[in-house]
Amino acid sequence: MSEPLALSLGQKFELERITRAIDATSDPQALRGLAKQLLQAWHSQMAATQWVMRQQLGGATLFRGDLSLDRAALDELRPDQSLQSPDIL
Numbered sequence: 001m002s003e004p005l006a007l008s009l010g011q012k013f014e015l016e017r018i019t020r021a022i023d024a025t026s027d028p029q030a031l032r033g034l035a036k037q038l039l040q041a042w043h044s045q046m047a048a049t050q051w052v053m054r055q056q057l058g059g060a061t062l063f064r065g066d067l068s069l070d071r072a073a074l075d076e077l078r079p080d081q082s083l084q085s086p087d088i089l
Contacts, residue, residue: 025031
């Protein structure tokens with residue numbers, strides 16, 4: 001069984017450092033710029049994660065461009081199709 005996703009100690013400190021910098025910033029222009037940088041970083045990380053998953057799963061894509069789950073790709077990963085839960089997405 002794999003370990004749950006958790007931030008390393010270094011990542012926790014970096015998160016706290018950036019959080020404090022955001023809290024200390026009162027300039028709306030600077031906050032807008034930071035928000036755009038964080039959005040870019042988030043999407044880059046998501047693209048990298050999808051690439052790794054495609055490499056491991058042989059090309060299946062789990063997320064569409066609109067950030068919603070691709071139901072067909074998830075169904076391919078299910079070991080037993082008879083145990084499907086109702087669609088709640």
